[in-house]
Amino acid sequence: MELIKFLTFLAAVLPVAYGAPTQASSNLHPKILAAMKRDLGLDAEQATARVARDLWASDVIEQLRTTAGSSFAGAWIAEDGTTLNVAVTDEALAAEVSAAGATPAIVANSFSKLEDAKLALDNMDIEQPKTLATDAAETGIAAYYVDVAANKLVIEALAGSVAHAEALAAQVGLVASEFEVKTVDAMPTTLATVLGGDAYLINRASRCSVGFSVTTGFVSAGHCGTAGSTATTSSGASLGSFSASVFPGSADMSYIRTVSGTTLSGYIDGYGSGNLPVSGSTASATGASICRSGSTTGVHCGTVRSLGATVTYAEGRVTGLTQTNVCAEPGDSGGSFYTGAQAQGVTSGGSGNCASGGITYFQPVNEILSSYGLTLVRA
The missing domain is CATH 2.40.10.10 (Trypsin-like serine proteases)
Known part of the structure; x- marks a missing residue:
């Protein structure tokens, strides 16, 4: 509980708005600051606050991964960079997630369930057999990973392999609500x-x-x-x-x-x-x-x-x-x-x-x- 209290305090004092000043503004190299301004639209104070919060989030995630156990369903930082979301399958853990300074999300699939499905794909031959139906379109499974925000296994595939990707998901025990196939243009x-x-x-x-x-x-x-x-x-x-x-x-x-x-x-x-x-x-x-x-x-x-x-x-x-x-x-x-x-x-x-x-x-x-x-x- 002492760790939870400390993390709650830390979440309160860390900048939650990019404009908040920090004492670590000199810790980021000028070239990093310039790149973050160009690509993320952040000034020096905003970039420093973003990095500080990103590193804080990593510590909180590891803490909650341990305490939530099999109910842990992943974590992600929202696009605004200020909100840490931690997903769990047990609603009773929501208060603990909030106490650690994160926003709880109650989902259906545990991270371990989706990760096990991904590992099953790793151990399979996923190459698509050539048929007349696939000759007209390029085929290939480009990548696959657990999307914690969507609470699904995502399979990225060329247009000619969408059906094949769906079949692979079914082979590792996933139903339609537990995976998503995304079409990509190139391998x-x-x-x-x-x-x-x-x-x-x-x-x-x-x-x-x-x-x-x-x-x-x-x-x-x-x-x-x-x-x-x-x-x-x-x-x-x-x-x-x-x-x-x-x-x-x-x-x-x-x-x-x-x-x-x-x-x-x-x-x-x-x-x-x-x-x-x-x-x-x-x-x-x-x-x-x-x-x-x-x-x-x-x-x-x-x-x-x-x-x-x-x-x-x-x-x-x-x-x-x-x-x-x-x-x-x-x-x-x-x-x-x-x-x-x-x-x-x-x-x-x-x-x-x-x-x-x-x-x-x-x-x-x-x-x-x-x-x-x-x-x-x-x-």
């Missing part, structure tokens, strides 16, 4: 030869980017290289080699162990506008603000759309990615995703561009750190 692709932090070459040929420094090297996207591949600077100096890599499958992540004497910095390359500090890796919630840095399009911001998405690339499915509405283009892959100074992940792939907008997925950095036993270098 996601990995964004090859991308720079998010500093550029590096794989086997002195293809190019990718440093995601975040760790105490023994750096992490990046798994599709950049395989175990044993060499990593060098753009000028050809040896950095080290890929110690581990996963792609496709359960992740799009890699760990490059660097050679002795390599300087590992706890910053993101700002490409002429100063370096962006990394101070931790607290994961952001659905609806939270988030930014991405990449060498092709620079810094762009948006919001988190869903967690734990499964994405279908030409190389195969990848599970556990985070979906955002931040744009990216070829040359941005592997770049750093971050909320404020909190590392979030490395750019995996997506669709669209920064002229018309797009969807970009990233591999959460905390999974990389835990999987390989790594420690993030902090500024």
Whole structure:
């Protein structure tokens, strides 16, 4: 109960309106502030308040996830950035949600039920058999994820695979009210030869980017290289080699162990506008603000759309990615995703561009750190 009281107090004193001043206005790098102003329409005080509340929301969600147990049905930050919604299936928990500073939503499906259905899809062959009926339209299941705000499993599919997506949902035990099929125009692709932090070459040929420094090297996207591949600077100096890599499958992540004497910095390359500090890796919630840095399009911001998405690339499915509405283009892959100074992940792939907008997925950095036993270098 003491924690609940503290969280209630914290919710009251944190700015609930973007215009409220904060003491942390100097904590966000000017380049982050500029990107959030351009993409989210927030001035410096509003952006600082938004990031502070996003990080507060992550703590509250974890607290309520534990106390609600099997009745927990997900959480999301509203589009205005000021309201944290926490869904539960047991109406008796509404008061506890409110006491923690969040807005309760009573829904029919628990998060675990929908997540189990998604995991069942992960373990199935979802490729659509070719028939005469599908020859005229492009087919493919682009991605699927739990939409906590809709309290449904969402399956994104090309026009020729809508019926197939509906059949897949039925196979994993979902009825019509528990899933939604959304039609998309194109399949996601990995964004090859991308720079998010500093550029590096794989086997002195293809190019990718440093995601975040760790105490023994750096992490990046798994599709950049395989175990044993060499990593060098753009000028050809040896950095080290890929110690581990996963792609496709359960992740799009890699760990490059660097050679002795390599300087590992706890910053993101700002490409002429100063370096962006990394101070931790607290994961952001659905609806939270988030930014991405990449060498092709620079810094762009948006919001988190869903967690734990499964994405279908030409190389195969990848599970556990985070979906955002931040744009990216070829040359941005592997770049750093971050909320404020909190590392979030490395750019995996997506669709669209920064002229018309797009969807970009990233591999959460905390999974990389835990999987390989790594420690993030902090500024």
